[in-house]
Amino acid sequence: MDAARPRTLFDKVWDSHVVPGTGGEGLGDGGSGREGLPAVLYVDLHLVHEVTSPQAFAELRRRGLRVRRPSQTLATMDHSTPTDPSIGAARLRMIDPQGAAQLEQLERNCREHGITLFAMDSPERGIVHVIGPEQGLTQPGMTVVCGDSHTSTHGAFGALAFGIGTSEVAHVLATQCLLQHRPKTFEIRVDGALGPAVTAKDLILYVISTLGVDGGTGHVFEYRGSAIRGLDMDGRMTICNMSIEGGARAGMIAPDETTFAYLRGRPRAPRGEAWERALDAWRRLPTDDGAPFDRTVTIDAAQIQPMVTFGTNPGMGIPVRGTVPGEEGVPEGQRRTFAEALAYMDLDPGRPLLGHKIDVVFVGSCTNSRISDLRAAASVLRGRRVASGVRMLVVPGSHQVKRLAEEEHLDEVFRAAGAEWREAGCSMCLAMNGDQLEPGQYAVSTSNRNFEGRQGPGGRTFLASPLTAAASAVRGEITDVREML
Amino acid sequence: MDSPRFTTLASRVAPLPIDNVDTDRIIPARYLKVTDKNGLGEGLFADWRRGADGSPDPDFALNRPELRGARILLAGDNFGCGSSREHAAWALLGAGFQAVLSTRFADIFRNNSLKNGLLVVEIPVGTWREILALVERDPAIEIEIDLSAQRVLLPDGVDVSFTIDPFSKHCLLNGVDQLGFLLEQLPAVERFEAVRPARIDSRA
Ligand code: SF4
Numbered sequence: 001m002d003a004a005r006p007r008t009l010f011d012k013v014w015d016s017h018v019v020p021g022t023g024g025e026g027l028g029d030g031g032s033g034r035e036g037l038p039a040v041l042y043v044d045l046h047l048v049h050e051v052t053s054p055q056a057f058a059e060l061r062r063r064g065l066r067v068r069r070p071s072q073t074l075a076t077m078d079h080s081t082p083t084d085p086s087i088g089a090a091r092l093r094m095i096d097p098q099g100a101a102q103l104e105q106l107e108r109n110c111r112e113h114g115i116t117l118f119a120m121d122s123p124e125r126g127i128v129h130v131i132g133p134e135q136g137l138t139q140p141g142m143t144v145v146c147g148d149s150h151t152s153t154h155g156a157f158g159a160l161a162f163g164i165g166t167s168e169v170a171h172v173l174a175t176q177c178l179l180q181h182r183p184k185t186f187e188i189r190v191d192g193a194l195g196p197a198v199t200a201k202d203l204i205l206y207v208i209s210t211l212g213v214d215g216g217t218g219h220v221f222e223y224r225g226s227a228i229r230g231l232d233m234d235g236r237m238t239i240c241n242m243s244i245e246g247g248a249r250a251g252m253i254a255p256d257e258t259t260f261a262y263l264r265g266r267p268r269a270p271r272g273e274a275w276e277r278a279l280d281a282w283r284r285l286p287t288d289d290g291a292p293f294d295r296t297v298t299i300d301a302a303q304i305q306p307m308v309t310f311g312t313n314p315g316m317g318i319p320v321r322g323t324v325p326g327e328e329g330v331p332e333g334q335r336r337t338f339a340e341a342l343a344y345m346d347l348d349p350g351r352p353l354l355g356h357k358i359d360v361v362f363v364g365s366c367t368n369s370r371i372s373d374l375r376a377a378a379s380v381l382r383g384r385r386v387a388s389g390v391r392m393l394v395v396p397g398s399h400q401v402k403r404l405a406e407e408e409h410l411d412e413v414f415r416a417a418g419a420e421w422r423e424a425g426c427s428m429c430l431a432m433n434g435d436q437l438e439p440g441q442y443a444v445s446t447s448n449r450n451f452e453g454r455q456g457p458g459g460r461t462f463l464a465s466p467l468t469a470a471a472s473a474v475r476g477e478i479t480d481v482r483e484m485l
Numbered sequence: 486m487d488s489p490r491f492t493t494l495a496s497r498v499a500p501l502p503i504d505n506v507d508t509d510r511i512i513p514a515r516y517l518k519v520t521d522k523n524g525l526g527e528g529l530f531a532d533w534r535r536g537a538d539g540s541p542d543p544d545f546a547l548n549r550p551e552l553r554g555a556r557i558l559l560a561g562d563n564f565g566c567g568s569s570r571e572h573a574a575w576a577l578l579g580a581g582f583q584a585v586l587s588t589r590f591a592d593i594f595r596n597n598s599l600k601n602g603l604l605v606v607e608i609p610v611g612t613w614r615e616i617l618a619l620v621e622r623d624p625a626i627e628i629e630i631d632l633s634a635q636r637v638l639l640p641d642g643v644d645v646s647f648t649i650d651p652f653s654k655h656c657l658l659n660g661v662d663q664l665g666f667l668l669e670q671l672p673a674v675e676r677f678e679a680v681r682p683a684r685i686d687s688r689a
Contacts, residue, residue, distance in 0.1 A: 021673040036651030040670050041678060044684050052570065054520035059664070074687040082517060097516040107519045116687045121675070137685050149569040149593060165571035165597035167663070175667045177674055182648060183592075212565040213505055217592060247566065248590050268689055313505050313566075327654060332587065337504040432514040432566075439537060451509045453532045 006288035009254050010185050010220050013285070017042045017143045019177060030400060038179040043141040044159075048075040048115065049128045050106040051432075052147030056169035057109040065174045067113035072176060074207060075110050076118040077103055078127045078459045080433050083395050083422035089120060099433065100145065113173075121158035124137040126398020129366035130154040133237065134400055136266025136332075140255035140282040145172060150366050150448065151250075152243040156236035158285050160220070161340045163244065184294035186219035186248065190227040192301035197482045199376070200235030201465035203227065204242045205307035207299065209317035215272075216248030219295065222287065223253050227301035233262040234372035241367045241449040242448050253288035255276045308353050308444075308478060309463040311341040320468060321481045323352050333476040344452050345460050353462070353478045357434045358442045360394040362455070363466050364422075365429035365447035369397030371404050373446065373466045378410040380470035380484060381417040387476030392419035393435065395427040419473070431456040488662040489602020492582050495619050495629040496556035499546050500621050501530075506560060508594060509569030512576040514568075523573055547580075551624040559614025559616055560587040564605075565594025574598045584630050588635070599653040600663060606630060611643045633658060672679060 007015070014328040019451040022040040048174035053075070060067070067073060080099040082092055093100040103120070112354075118125035124135065129150050132138040138154040144161035145151060147169040154161035164178065171178055184378070188207060208215075219241050228236070234251050242252025261280060263269045270278045305319035318325065326349035330338045342349065347356075363369070363377045374396060386392045394414045402424055405411055411421045429447040437443055439458025439467060446469050450461035471481035516528030533545050542547050558577065564587040566575060574597045577585065584604040594602075598605045616639065619626050629638040632654060637645045656663060 007517070017674050019670065019677045021646035021676065022670045028514055030506075038650075040654050040667065040674070042674065045687070051517050054569075055522055058521065063664070065668075066610055069683070071686045071688050072683055079514075096518075102518050104521055106596045135686060141682055141683060145594060163593055165593060165600065167597065167600040171664055171667055175671060175674065177566065177667055177670065179652070179663060179667065195657075209666065213566055213587060217563070217589065244567075247591065248561070268685060269686065313507070333562070335503050338503070340503065392634070400625060430509070430514040430657060431516060449567060454509050456533050457513070458537065 003053055006291040008185050008287045008291045008293060009158060009252050009285055010160065011291070013141055013143065014182060016141070016271070021233065023358045024190045024204040038181050039234065041143065041144050041178045041180045043172050043176050043178060044072060044460070045132065045144045046073045046176070047081055047128045047132055047144065047146035047151070048169070049148065050077050051079045052100060052166050052197060053109065053169055054105050055166050056147070056173055058173055059170040061195040067173045068178045069463055070114040072134070073115045073173070075105060076128050076131055077108060077120060079426045079430065079468060081120065081416050081425040082120060082434050083425045083427045084164055085423050094211060096245065096434065104233065111215045123399050126322060126400065127366045127369065127426055129149055129241065130369060130397035130401065133157065133233070134266070134398055136263055136269030139263065139269065139278070140259060141407065142283050145178065146314060149244045150241050152248070153237050153241040153316045153366055155240040155243065156233060156249050157259055158252060158282070162249040174403070183249065184219045186216055186221050187222050187296040188299065188477055189221065189225040189296065190299045190301050192227055193230070194227055194301050196223050197201045197466040197467055197485060198304050198307055199467060200231055200238040202240045202304055202307045203301070205309065205314065205317040208246045208302045208308070208315045210471050211246050211297070213245060213315040214247040216243065216246040219248050221246065221251035222293070225286070228253055232372060233258060234370040237370065240366055241316065245448055255282050264295060264445040266357060290472055306465060306468050308468065309345055309450050309461070310345060311338070312344055312450055313341070314463060316341060316447060317463070318353065320478065321352070321354055324349050326350060355481060356442070358390060358444050358462070358477060359473055360437060360441055360443040361386070361390060361469050362395070362428040362443055362445040362447065363469050364395030364397070364427050366397065366449045368446035369395060369401065371401050373409050374401065374405045375408070376465040378413040378469040380414050380467055380481060381419065384417060384474045390446040390473055390476045392473045393428060394419050394420055395422045396424050398424050430454060431459070444469045444478065487604045489657065490660040491583070491602055491604045491632050491657040493629065493631045494604070495627050496583070497545045497551045497552060497554065497615060497625065498557045498559050498628050499555040500559045500617055500620050501546055502617055504561040505566055508573040508605050509567055509568050509597070511565065511573040512570065517570060517572055520657050522575045524579065525576040526581070529580040533673055538662060540559050541551045542651055549624070552652050554581070556581055556583045557628055557630070558582050558585045559613070559620065562588045565620040566591040569593045571601070578603050586613065586616065599657065602657060602658065604630065604632060606637060606647050608645060610635070611666040612643070615639065615643065
C-alpha cells in the first residue's frame with residue numbers, strides 16, 4: 001500500500017484489521033478470482049448479550065466448536081432484565097419464565113466457554129454499550145462488534161464498531177473474524193458552537209432529520225468539526241450511537257485528548273508502558289489532511305435547536321418550537337407512509353408540538369443513560385416536581401453509573417421530584433422487560449427509536465434529549481427547556 | 486442442517502408498500518425471548534396482523550386469503566432498518582417467505598437475510614411500481630426470480646436484471662457454509678494474531 005496516500009480514520013482501522021492471505025480464490029465472480037470476495041476482518045472486541053446470542057452458541061455446539069478468544073469477548077445482561085428493584089431472579093422466573101430462561105442460557109453458555117459475564121448482581125453489569133467504554137475495553141483503533149445495532153456507540157472512541165446478526169455472532173465466536181465488504185465513507189462535519197441547552201442528542205436528531213433514516217446506508221460516518229471536538233465522551237457516544245438511525249452501520253470520531261483522559265485509569269485500559277505505546281498508536285489514527293470521503297455534508301452547529309421527533313422513525317424530527325410538517329415536502333412515493341405515521345401518532349400537520357400532553361417520561365437507554373445525561377436531567381428536576389399524572393422513569397445505563405449518580409445524590413433529586421429511580425438495563429427503550437407504554441400513551445424518551453410499538457404496542461414516542469425530557473416531565477407536556485433555565 | 490440454498494422461485498407476491506419498515510415492525514421485541522429459531526413466523530408483523538384484541542386484521546395484506554402461500558414479499562423502501570435482530574429474517578422464513586423485493590434494504594437486514602437463504606432483491610422503483618400495480622389488479626399473478634441469471638420475470642413478459650454481491654450469490658447457489666469458509670481461513674488468522682498481540686483482555 002502507498003504509505004503516502006492520505007487515509008481516513010476509517011481506512012486506517014479497516015486496513016489494519018483485514019487478515020492478509022485469506023484465500024477463497026475461485027469463490028468470486030463466476031469463479032473467476034477474488035473479485036467481489038469479502039474481506040476477512042479481524043475483531044478485537046466482541047460484546048455479547050442474552051437476546052441475540054443463544055442461537056449462535058447453539059450453532060457452535062452443533063459443530064463441536066469452542067469460542068476461539070474468550071479473552072476478547074465480554075457478556076452482559078441488559079435487554080430482558082427487569083429494572084424494578086423488587087424483582088429478583090426467583091420472581092423473574094415466575095413472571096417471565098421465557099426471559100429468565102434466556103438469561104440462564106447466557107450464564108450456561110458463558111460458563112461453558114470461559115467468557116466473562118456481568119451477571120444480574122455483578123457491580124459491573126449494565127447496557128452492553130455503556131459497559132464497554134466504562135471498563136476501558138473500547139479503545140481507539142479497535143474493531144468492536146456485537147449482535148446489536150447500537151454497537152455504533154463505540155465509534156466515539158475512534159473504533160470501528162458495528163452491529164451484526166446472530167449468524168455473524170457465531171462467526172466471531174468461532175473464528176474472531178467476519179466476512180465483510182468494505183463500506184463507503186461519509187464525512188459529517190459540524191462546525192461552530194451549539195446554543196444553550198442544545199445537546200449532542202439534538203445534534204444527532206438534527207443530522208438524521210437532514211439525511212433521512214437511510215441517508216447513511218452502505219456508509220460509515222465520520223463526525224468531525226469543532227462542534228464534535230467540543231463534546232465530552234458521553235456526548236460523542238450519544239452521537240455515534242444513533243448512526244444506525246441514519247442508516248450507517250458505524251459512526252466514528254477521531255480520538256483526541258478528551259478520549260485519552262476518559263480512558264486513562266479505566267479498569268481494563270492499558271497501564272504503564274503499555275499505555276504510552278497505545279497513546280503513540282492512537283495519535284496516528286485521525287484522518288490525514290486531504291483524505292477523500294465518498295460523501296460529505298457540512299452542518300452549522302448554530303442552526304441546531306433542541307429537537308423532538310413527531311413521527312415513527314428517528315428522521316422525523318423538528319425543532320421543539322416547530323410545527324408538525326405536512327406532506328408537501330414529502331416525496332410522492334412516501335406520502336402514504338408519512339400519513340400513516342401521523343395517524344399513528346394522532347398528530348395534525350401545522351400544529352405545534354410544544355404543549356402536547358404526555359403520559360410518561362423515560363430517561364435511559366444506551367443513547368442517554370450515562371452520568372452526564374443523568375446530571376442534565378437532574379439539573380432541571382432539582383427543586384421541581386414531575387407533573388401529576390405523569391410517570392417518569394430514570395434508568396441508569398449500568399450499575400456503575402447508578403453508584404456514581406447516588407454518590408452525587410442525583411437519585412435523591414429524582415425521587416424528590418417524584419420520578420422512579422430504577423435498576424440498570426435497557427428498560428423502556430424496547431418493550432421486553434416489563435417496562436413499557438400502555439396503548440395510546442405518549443412518552444418523551446431519551447432513547448433512540450420511536451418506531452410504532454417499540455416502547456409497547458400502541459405506545460407513541462417523542463424522542464428528545466435528557467434536558468427536554470426532564471423539562472417536559474415537570475410541565476406534563478412537551479416543553480422548551482430553555483424557558484426553564 | 487444444510488447451508489441455505491436458493492436457485493429459482495416462482496410465486497405470488499404479497500404487497501407491503503410501506504417505506505422504512507423497521508425490524509421491530511417485522512417482529513416485536515417481546516417475541517425475542519427465545520433461545521432457538523423456531524416458531525418465529527408467529528411473530529411476523531404481529532402488531533399489524535392482529536388488532537389490539539388479538540383478532541386478525543382482515544385488511545392487512547398478509548391476512549388476505551388470496552395471498553396466502555405467497556413466498557415473495559414486495560416491501561417498501563429501506564426495508565429492515567433499525568435493530569440488528571436476525572429474528573426478522575427467521576420470522577419471514579418461518580412464515581413461508583423466500584424472497585423480498587424492495588427498492589432498498591438496510592445493511593444489517595440484508596446480511597442477515599442472505600445468510601439464511603432469504604433472497605433480498607433490489608429492483609428499480611419503476612419495476613417496483615409495476616409489480617405493485619400488477620398485484621393490485623390481480624393478486625393471483627406469479628413472479629419468477631432466477632438467482633443464477635440475476636433476473637426477475639414479470640407475468641407481462643418484462644424481465645429485469647438485479648445485482649447481488651458475487652460472494653453471497655455463490656454461497657446461495659452452491660450452499661456454501663460461510664462459517665465453514667471462515668474456519669478454513671484460521672491459519673491465516675493465526676499468522677495475523679502472531680504479529681499483532683491482542684489489544685485487550687476482558688478477563689483482567
Ligand atoms: S438501550 Fe435500547 S437500543 Fe440500547 S441496547 Fe438496549 S434495547 Fe438496544
